[in-house]
Amino acid sequence: MNQSDYSYSSLPNDIALKIASSLEVPDLSSLGCCSRVWREICGSDCLWESLVKERWPLLYEAVKDPNFKDWRGFYVKQHEEKKGQADSVINLVEQCSQSDSLKVIDYLHAIRSLKTMQFGFRDVQMLLLKQKLNVLLNLIGLHYCLNILQVQKHFGVVR
Known part of the structure; x- marks a missing residue:
């Protein structure tokens, strides 16, 4: 298999999410800049929700709402604060x-x-x-x- 034969499509979504979830925030953000597909994966609410929960567990409990969206935006706002x-x-x-x-x-x-x-x-x-x-x-x-x-x-x- 040469390099041109390998593309994102040969990587299942669950594996791509697992890779992204193992990264630190700066690396996750960098990976998201690689392509539209990786941007979508690295912007996934489930990834950012777990990052908020890990970094600010008490804040997460206060916000925890099954309908809440934009965990990435929430994370960025809290980090800037x-x-x-x-x-x-x-x-x-x-x-x-x-x-x-x-x-x-x-x-x-x-x-x-x-x-x-x-x-x-x-x-x-x-x-x-x-x-x-x-x-x-x-x-x-x-x-x-x-x-x-x-x-x-x-x-x-x-x-």
Whole structure:
């Protein structure tokens, strides 16, 4: 079989959905840009509903409605809200660290802000634990996950 013999049509829908469901959000979005068929599959409500449920389980329970459509739009809107909230913490830390160093009170304020904003592990992972960000933001995100969310398995911590 040469490359031109293989097309999407030889891939059953359930297999294509299984592939798409195993991807992270950025990869899912990239795959959706490959063709009209993949855009349709990657925009599927069942995929985005499960992503909302995984990332924001309490919010999902509040919205859960069998007639609700556009889970992708809902996910994007929620992500943008969380990104805006994360940006406020990022700006605070960057302003404080430019002056000289981050004071303990500012560090604790950043962690309290994340708690008030009800950040989950995936929010911190996607928005604060990045190489390009100030190392203090990575430390704040790590501290928040370990001490507030009490998430250890993702960091290899054994207690």
